[in-house]
Amino acid sequence: MKLxxxxxxxxxxxxxxxxxxxxxGAAPASAATVDVDxxxxxxxxxxxQADQELYCPEFDLAGEFDDVSNTGVLDDLFASGCTxxxxxxxxxxxxxxxxxxxxSNVGGTVWNATITDVTAYVSxxxxxxxxxxxxxxxFDTSNQTFSVTNSDVTIVxxxxxxxxxxxxxxxxxxxxxxxxxxxxxxxxxxx
Numbered sequence: 743m744k745l746x747x748x749x750x751x752x753x754x755x756x757x758x759x760x761x762x763x764x765x766x767g768a769a770p771a772s773a774a775t776v777d778v779d780x781x782x783x784x785x786x787x788x789x790x791q792a793d794q795e796l797y798c799p800e801f802d803l804a805g806e807f808d809d810v811s812n813t814g815v816l817d818d819l820f821a822s823g824c825t826x827x828x829x830x831x832x833x834x835x836x837x838x839x840x841x842x843x844x845x846s847n848v849g850g851t852v853w854n855a856t857i858t859d860v861t862a863y864v865s866x867x868x869x870x871x872x873x874x875x876x877x878x879x880x881f882d883t884s885n886q887t888f889s890v891t892n893s894d895v896t897i898v899x900x901x902x903x904x905x906x907x908x909x910x911x912x913x914x915x916x917x918x919x920x921x922x923x924x925x926x927x928x929x930x931x932x933x
Contacts, residue, residue: 778814778842779804779927780888782821787834787864787873788918789897792910796832796864798824803840803857803923807930816840816857828909829866836862842888844881844932853932855881855888860895868905873917874898883932886925893919 782801788794800822807814819836826832838861845854858876875895881888895917906912 774810775806775808776928776930777804778807778816778925778930780816780923780925783887783922783924785919785921785923787895788920789909789911790916790918792912792915794826794828794909794911796824796826796834798822798834801834801836801921801923803836803842804927805839805842807842807928809931812844812932814842816842821862826866826909829869829905832864832866834862834864836860844930847932848880851884852880852882855879857888866903866905866909869901869903869909869911871897871901871906871911871913872899875917877919879922881930881932883930886930887922888925889922890919893917895919 780803782798785798785801787796798821800820802820803816804818805814805816817839819840821834821836824832824834838859840860841858843856843858845856847853856876856878860876861872861874863872864870873895875893877890877895878892879888879890897911897913897915897917900913901911
């Protein structure tokens with residue numbers, strides 16, 4: 743009787759190990775998150791009503807993208823070398839966490855995409871203000887590039903400093919963003 747119970751126990755234990763090994767070896771349906779690093783290409787900000795353009799040769803956004811929900815967070819933001827024709831060297835400090843999401847397929851490898859919760863502090867010699875809003879565009883999986891098609895960004899507070907009246911910037915003015923960002927981090931794949 744003891745021998746039979748031992749065989750049954752060994753059989754159950756062996757079966758449990760096979761099931762556990764099968765579960766451990768099961769592949770996930772999709773990679774959960776991808777580390778992304780979007781490098782800016784020709785990023786410009788134009789205060790539309792003031793007709794003032796700001797050019798940033800380096801404007802990078804990094805974070806994570808979830809391949810399952812097609813959303814991501816960009817919380818490692820950096821801009822450098824920004825300039826304006828009148829104010830000269832200008833500091834642009836993107837802040838907070840920007841969110842990136844892809845939507846419907848436009849055709850082939852191109853998808854609608856949006857960057858939301860865009861916030862940045864702009865400071866030139868004698869003028870500073872904050873901007874906020876969102877940027878619409880397309881994301882092409884073949885070259886990993888987000889291209890801006892439209893922006894809904896405004897100056898969200900009253901600009902302060904002696905140069906602001908000369909620049910013509912004011913609270914509530916539209917800020918048009920142009921350019922593109924190319925992901926050189928982990929590859930974003932869409933269904």
